[in-house]
Every structure is written in structure tokens, then in C-alpha cells.
Amino acid sequence: MSFLPYAAAAWLFLVGLWGVVSSTNLVRAVLSLTVVQSSTYLVLLGIGFRSGAKAPVVADIPQSSRLVDPVVQVLVLTDVVIEATVTALLLALVVQAHKRFGSLDPADLRILRD
Amino acid sequence: MTRRARLALFALAGPAFAAVLVIGLHGLPTFGDYHGVYGLLVNRIEPRLRHATDIVTALNFDIRAFDTLGEEFILFTSVSGVALLLRRLRVADEHAERSRGTEDHRFAGASAGVRMSSLLLIPLLIALGGYVVLHGALTPGGGFQGGVVMAAGPLAVLVAGRYLIMKHLAPEWLLEAADSAGAAGYVLMGVGGLIFTGVLLKNFLPLGTPGELLSAGMMPLNSIAVGLEVTGAFLLVWTEFLDQALITTGGEEG
Numbered sequence: 001m002s003f004l005p006y007a008a009a010a011w012l013f014l015v016g017l018w019g020v021v022s023s024t025n026l027v028r029a030v031l032s033l034t035v036v037q038s039s040t041y042l043v044l045l046g047i048g049f050r051s052g053a054k055a056p057v058v059a060d061i062p063q064s065s066r067l068v069d070p071v072v073q074v075l076v077l078t079d080v081v082i083e084a085t086v087t088a089l090l091l092a093l094v095v096q097a098h099k100r101f102g103s104l105d106p107a108d109l110r111i112l113r114d
Numbered sequence: 115m116t117r118r119a120r121l122a123l124f125a126l127a128g129p130a131f132a133a134v135l136v137i138g139l140h141g142l143p144t145f146g147d148y149h150g151v152y153g154l155l156v157n158r159i160e161p162r163l164r165h166a167t168d169i170v171t172a173l174n175f176d177i178r179a180f181d182t183l184g185e186e187f188i189l190f191t192s193v194s195g196v197a198l199l200l201r202r203l204r205v206a207d208e209h210a211e212r213s214r215g216t217e218d219h220r221f222a223g224a225s226a227g228v229r230m231s232s233l234l235l236i237p238l239l240i241a242l243g244g245y246v247v248l249h250g251a252l253t254p255g256g257g258f259q260g261g262v263v264m265a266a267g268p269l270a271v272l273v274a275g276r277y278l279i280m281k282h283l284a285p286e287w288l289l290e291a292a293d294s295a296g297a298a299g300y301v302l303m304g305v306g307g308l309i310f311t312g313v314l315l316k317n318f319l320p321l322g323t324p325g326e327l328l329s330a331g332m333m334p335l336n337s338i339a340v341g342l343e344v345t346g347a348f349l350l351v352w353t354e355f356l357d358q359a360l361i362t363t364g365g366e367e368g
Contacts, residue, residue: 002146006139014132021124024117043139048153051146056157056169059253059325063161069153070160070169074178077170078185081258085192088351092199095358107117 005046012039026094026104030087037083041076048072165321166251166330174256175336179315182336183304186343190297193347200354219360224275232274240267247341251330257337261344268349277356289350296343303332303339 012035019032048069054061056070094104101108143149156173166172174182224232243264250256271280303315310318322329 002144003140005145006142007136010132010135010139013135014128017131018124018128021120022117043142046145047142048148048150049146050148055254056153057167057254058161058169059167063158067153067157067169069148069150070156070173071150071153073170074173077174077256077258078181081185081189084348085189088196089192089199091355092196095355096199 005042005049009039009042009046012036012042024105024107026097026106027091029106030090030094033090034083034087037079037086040079044072044076044079161324164317164330164333165324166333167324168251168253168255170254171250171256171333171337172330175251175333176317179304179336182340183300183315186297186300186340189343189347190293193293193350196351197354200358219277221272221277221356221359222275224273229274232270235270235273236267239270240264243267243341243345247337248327248334250337251333252325252327257340257342258344260337261341262348264341264345265348265352269352272356277360281353284349284353286350286353289346289353292342292346293350294346296339296341296346299339299342300336303335306332 016032016035016037016039019035020029023029023032048071050066050068053066053068056067056073058065058067097109098104156177157169160166160169160172160176164172164176166176243260243262243266245260246255246263247257247260250260268280268284271277271283305314307316307318308314317331317333319331319335321331324330328334
């Protein structure tokens with residue numbers, strides 16, 4: 001039908017990657033990584049969509065309704081949890097780096113440069 | 115690598131990667147025309163076999179129950195990791211924090227309007243979070259989603275500029291206990307499945323009437339366990355980070 005959802009996912013991935021590469025601030029790099037990760041939500045939800053189908057919740061619609069794929073939606077849930085934990089861990093490392101080097105610029109991480 | 119070299123490398127590799135990405139994504143099923151078998155099967159059998167009306171939660175706590183176990187422990191481990199990383203830093207500055215018993219930190223100073231709105235938000239957030247957790251098997255939601263909303267409740271105390279009261283209401287030992295009890299509760303229910311049905315994490319409770327609060331077997335209990343863990347985990351992470359911010363202010367002021 002349309003390539004637009006996938007194109008948007010590819011765009012999010014690349015924009016996020018650009019953010020990681022071009023960051024002069026570690027917090028910005030971590031947030032850019034979450035942009036990269038959000039492209040995976042779009043890909044997963046895009047794959048599982050069936051045109052004209054409803055959300056896989058049969059609380060007030062008949063069970064025989066045309067429903068979208070629930071498997072990818074569960075994977076997105078896992079994805080979100082992982083993103084939250086990875087972000088928390090990375091930000092903790094950023095706090096460590098700031099304590100140690102007194103700067104948030106990745107170029108100032110002296111151990112990496114040596 | 116210098117920043118300029120990084121950018122030059124990206125200028126070369128970025129477009130090439132974009133091309134490969136677009137070619138690869140073209141190989142996926144056309145949008146809106148999905149023919150996966152698993153999803154269709156799950157949509158058909160989960161409401162019938164487990165009496166759950168939210169198929170995503172049913173999948174999460176039934177067919178993918180073992181993956182959810184892993185997911186829970188990923189969360190548990192990474193929260194422990196954050197606490198470990200940040201607490202090591204905190205020890206040296208602990209005395210600076212102790213001497214500051216009054217609310218004069220960088221989060222203080224909310225206006226009366228903000229304080230009033232936060233006061234209204236606290237019960238609403240906790241009630242909404244609890245609702246989302248309990249109705250996980252019925253409507254969109256579940257332990258992970260509701261847990262995050264519930265964790266936002268005590269955070270509203272911080273928005274009101276009363277961080278020390280927030281720490282008093284949700285002390286670290288309580289958050290750690292909630293985090294651990296939630297993770298342990300999920301495991302115990304899994305072991306219950308092993309004992310009563312011979313299969314780890316398999317449902318062993320009566321299924322009830324679809325659409326009722328107490329239905330879908332042990333999914334409401336799973337949801338509560340996960341919700342407890344997520345609430346504790348998120349609040350613990352936030353507390354650790356906010357403590358760092360307090361120390362930083364203390365250091366700047368001398």
C-alpha cells in the first residue's frame with residue numbers, strides 16, 4: 001500500500017544516528033540514541049498492521065473482528081522497557097563521566113583519547 | 115577520533131547506510147497487508163483459552179511469560195546497576211546532603227498554583243496507574259504501563275518543590291522492597307505453575323468470566339507483581355538521579 005511508515009522509520013534511525021555522531025554533549029548523544037530506538041517501534045508496528053483492522057483488544061468488539069498482529073505490539077512493549085533501562089544506565093554513566101572529567105563533551109573523555 | 119573525523123565518516127557512511135536501509139525495508143510486507151500466522155492464531159486462541167480480552171497482555175503474561183520474566187530481570191538488573199554506579203559517587207558527598215535538612219535545594223520554589231495542581235495530581239496519577247495495572251487483562255494496559263503512571267504520583271511531590279517529603283513518603287528501602295517483591299512475586303507465580311500444572315509460568319487459577327476484573331487466571335496477579343516492580347524501579351532510578359542533582363548544587367555552593 002505505502003512505504004511511508006518504513007520511510008519514516010529509516011528517517012528517524014538516520015536522524016538519531018546523526019545526533020549521536022554530531023553530539024558535543026553526552027546527554028544529547030543519549031537522547032539521540034532514544035530517537036534511533038524509536039524507529040524500531042515504527043517498523044514493528046508498521047509490519048503488524050492490517051488495513052481496516054482494529055486493536056487486539058476484544059473487550060467491546062466481537063472476537064471474530066479483523067485485528068492487527070499482537071505479537072509485534074508485545075515486542076514494542078519489551079522494546080520500550082529496554083529503552084528505558086538502557087537510557088537510565090547510560091545517563092548514570094554520563095553522571096560518572098561528568099564527575100570524573102568535569103565536562104559533558106565526549107572529546108574531553110581523556111581515557112578514550114589515550 | 116576528533117569530531118571532524120567523525121562527521122566526515124558519517125557523511126560517507128550515512129548515505130550508504132540509508133540506501134541499504136531503504137532497500138532492506140522494501141523487502142518487508144507491504145504496509146497494511148500482513149500475513150503472519152502467529153498473530154492470527156494468538157488473536158483466535160488467547161480470548162478463548164485464557165478469557166483475557168486484551169490480547170497483548172494475554173500474550174505478554176501467557177505465551178511470552180518466560181520472555182517477560184527475562185524482561186523483568188533486565189529491568190531489575192539495570193536499576194541495580196544505576197544504583198550501584200550513582201551510590202558509589204554519593205558516599206563522599208553524603209555529609210553535604212545530611213546538613214541540608216530544609217527544602218532549599220534547586221527543586222524548591224514552586225508557586226502556590228503549581229503546588230496546588232501537584233496536590234490534585236498525586237491521587238489522580240496513583241488511581242489511574244492502579245486502574246491501568248488492575249485492568250491489564252481487560253483493556254489496554256498492564257503492569258509495565260500502569261507502574262510507570264503510578265511512579266509518577268510521588269514524583270508530583272517533587273514538582274511541588276518538596277523533594278525531601280517525596281523521599282520521606284517513598285524512602286529508598288521501600289522502593290527497593292517494592293522492586294524486589296514485584297520481581298519475586300512474578301517468579302513465585304511461575305513456580306506455582308510448575309507445582310500445580312507441571313509447567314513453569316502456566317496458569318493454575320480459575321479463568322472466570324471474560325471481561326470481569328477477576329478473570330484471565332493469574333494475569334491480574336502477574337500484572338500487580340510487574341506493576342509493583344516497575345513503580346519501585348522507576349522511583350528508585352529517579353531518586354538516585356535527583357540525589358546527584360542535589361549533591362551537585364551542594365558542591366557549587368561550597
